[in-house]
Structures are given as structure tokens and as C-alpha cells.
Amino acid sequence: MPELPEVETTVSGLRKVLEGRRLTGVMPRRADLRRAIPEDLGQRLTGARVTGLGRRAKYGLIETDRGDTLVFHLGMSGRWRIDPAELGKHDHLVLETDDGHRLSLNDPRRFGSLDLLRTDAIAEWPPFVAIGPEPLGGTVTGKLLKERFAGRSAAVKLLLLDQRIVAGLGNIYVCEALFRAQIDPRKAAGKVSRKKLDALAAAIPAVLLDAIAAGGSSLRDFAAPDGELGYFLKSFDVYAREGEPCGCGDKVKRILQGGRSTFYCSACQR
DNA sequence: CCGACAACCTGACGGC
């Protein structure tokens, strides 16, 4: 579930427990997730103090006073647990703090990742070099979308999922933003009108901020890291609502694009 | 550049 709002919520939850704390234990419990976990991760982080937390696109950042930043990605099924009663087979990294808290990165499907980067070189990390502007940074405007979509015949839905165009959007919030902007997800990106792109540029941060306000909602198995229920509290306009009525009275449709479900209202979105 | 598809991996759910 982890799209931008869920990562943002996760980072906020981690900040409460980690900021300013010294890491007294750092225990990777397997060698790899989606890719290898750095072998020296435990050694480099043990004893370090956490100086700050942040987020870039769907990546969470844990910065330390040793010049290293732990970069995590939650993939499809990752979440952080704070003070879990017991560790299970999907708890892949455990952190212990000097004030007695224990955190675990739990990721059943292991599509997530863990990397340890030098903080001063983080901008040159290849995944970050390729990634597009932050949708909450105020720079994603109709004008920018017009430029990035120019000449592109791919469906606008698919280009919005491309992290190089805009960072942090995933399947849920792309569907929701397109609904709010009343854009047909199948439409060629380069043929969406400037007026619609202005509406889209406004809808993207609106949808994301609503989700953050709702506690990083999403789907079934997402919970905020402090254990508060973060899922199913938010209802979507179209996502996962196939066959249900849209506000206009028509039924929400589900189609496949790029092998993934798109939910939309063919009456409202044109 | 594009669309289609597969791969990575586990778990939940529905149908039988």
C-alpha cells in the first residue's frame, strides 16, 4: 500500500521513536529483500545516533550522525512495526534504541529494499537521479505536465505511474487523481488538454494530502507504524469500487492497463 | 517510444 502518503505517515511515526535516539542494536535477519542488503549495514549503524528522518518519492530516509543514511522502500507489503510483541519470519530488519524501543521492518513479499548511502552523496544515487519532482513540492504544475507529456501517446494513467515523470504516485492515487480531474485514464497523455492538466496538477496534491490527513490509508494490511489503525478508514471515489455507483449515478468500471487495474467512471472522465 | 508481458514473493480470498 505504500504509496507516497503511506510512506509519509510511516516516516512521521518513525520520527517520534527514532529522532535523536542512538541505535544500540541493528540486526538484519536475512541477506536480501528485492536486492541484497548491504553486508556492513549492522556494523555501520550500530552506535550511531539518528539525526533526522525524511522521504523522497516512496523511499524513507533515516539519517545518522555518522554520515550514513538508511534508505528503505516498502515495496508492496512492507511496513514498520514499533515494539512488536514477537518477531516473525517476515521481520527482516530489527532496530533497538537506547531508550528501549524495538522496531522491525516487516515485508512478507520482500519487494522492498534497504540501502545504506553516504548522506552527502544521496542525490547522486541512481534511483534518485532518475526520479521526477515531488508532487507536494509545488513544482508539479499543469505547465510541467504539459511539457512532460508532450508528444507521448501512452495512456496518461501509465505515465503518471512512471516515477520519472512525477515521484511517489502509485495505482491508488493515480486513479483517484484522474477521477478528480475528470480525465479518461486511457487518453493519450500528449492529448490531454491544458485545462485538464491544470486540474490534474491540483488534484494530485489534494488527493495525497487527504490521504496523509486520513493517516496514510490504503488497503487491508497497512497500519501506521505505531500500531494505530491506518487502513480502511479512507474511502476512495473509484479505487477498488468496481460496479459501485459513482456520484453521477453511473457505475465505476475496472479495466487493465499495463497489467494493473484501473478504476474510473466513464461518464465523468473524458 | 509503445504496449504487452514476465519476474520478483507471500498471503488472502472465492469457488468447488
Place this chain on the structure above:
DNA sequence: TGCCGTCAGGTTGTCG
């Protein structure tokens, strides 16, 4: 109870 097919928030790569 179990077996089987389908689906799920993401990313990366190949093929034609």
C-alpha cells in the same frame, strides 16, 4: 478441510 486460480500498494527488464 484442502486445492486451485486470481488478485494485491512496486519496480525492473525483455520482446516485438
